[in-house]
Amino acid sequence: MEVVLVVLIALLLVVFALVLRSRRSGDAVADFRRQIDALSPEARRGVTDRVRRLRPDEVPEGGDDHGS
Amino acid sequence: MARDLAIDLGTANTLVYMKGRGIVLNEPSVIALNRQTGEVLATGSEAYQMIGRTPGYIVAVRPLRGGAITDFEITERMIRLLLQRVGVSRFTRPKVVICVPSAITEVERRAVTDAARRAGAADANLIEQPMAAAIGADLPIDEPVGNMVIDIGGGTSETAVISLGGVVALEAVRVGSFDIDAAIQNHIRREHGIAVGERTAEDIKLAVGSAAPTGEDVTAEVRGRDLMSGLPKTVLLTAEEIREAIEDPVSAIIASVIRCLAKAPPELSQDFLARGMYLVGGGGLLRGLAQRIQSETDVPVKMSNVPLEAVVLGAGHVIEHYDALKGMFMGVRR
16 A cells, blocks of 8 residues: 555656646746847837937937947 | 846946936946045046046046956945936835946856945846847847847957857957057057056047058147156157057957857858948947958948947846846856
8 A cells, every 4th residue: 555655656746747847848938939029129129219319419428438 | 116227337438227218327437536535536427537637645446447347345336326326225226237248257247246236236137248239239139140249348349149149159358448548558658758648548549549541641649748857748649650559459359359250150150241240339439440350351340320338228128128038147048
């Protein structure tokens, strides 16, 4: 009886680990997709709009213009 | 509730981007201190005006050199004061993304994040400057194509090949526009026997400095202190002699670009010929530098629309999409 219980627990642990692993790899795919989407031209429109607004007059004043 | 911030902590300038608002601060990375009491007297533009012109008890310093923190305590105080100026207090603790040179050591990384946290940030993460520059320069880094960006700052020059949101090849040297200024200072001291300050050297670079012949026969009149007599003296400098004087740092920067090209996978190399390389950073504004890189590499070189702000705008994009892009932080690569 005890042996069966141990085997059952071991089996459950293996199944749990497999589920966790597949979910993690699914997460990695989703995370990568989200990252690429966040770098797409549509997502970057906010930055490009700000670039347009920066030029020509909105650059804040700095003392040293050579080197960043 | 504090608005999250992106900071381009440059050797020459510090720029701060506030989430939802854009660039809210652009100041020289300079701090002026009372040497006796240690009190901060000025930061940013005000402190920059003091460089080389202070009485004995005041010291105006740049706490970063070569993209690295040379004085941790002073850097922390400078960051704290700059953050205070954009509204950060002990009650409003924002998340902060800081752009740093990709070649910084683990110790330097920790120094930067610790300085930001002590200065009031709830959480501080780092992003590589070339990656931020590529986003800010609006390169299509989400596509599987070779995007090449050359970021020439005050203390470092970095060239990176970026594809699919990640760095494929990278080359960095701790040579930047301050080294060009130093080469000018040394040349004038050696050849003309006069001493000039760092700001005068920078003015000379802006007036007659070039990396390649520009076809203009320009000269600059420079006033300094005669090293023999100690009296004020004026000399006339030609563009050609300044070009020769800065050849070493310019060559070092171009050599690092060539090394990065050599590291790029062949599939991406062919993209550069069609798409070109993008130049960002204040050092990239040196006359003739883009043409010189282009002639030595046979790859077209294009100047970014926003060379001075590209890095902070890229980091600003990351702070706007913090959750989606947090995998790009240094040390969090998946």
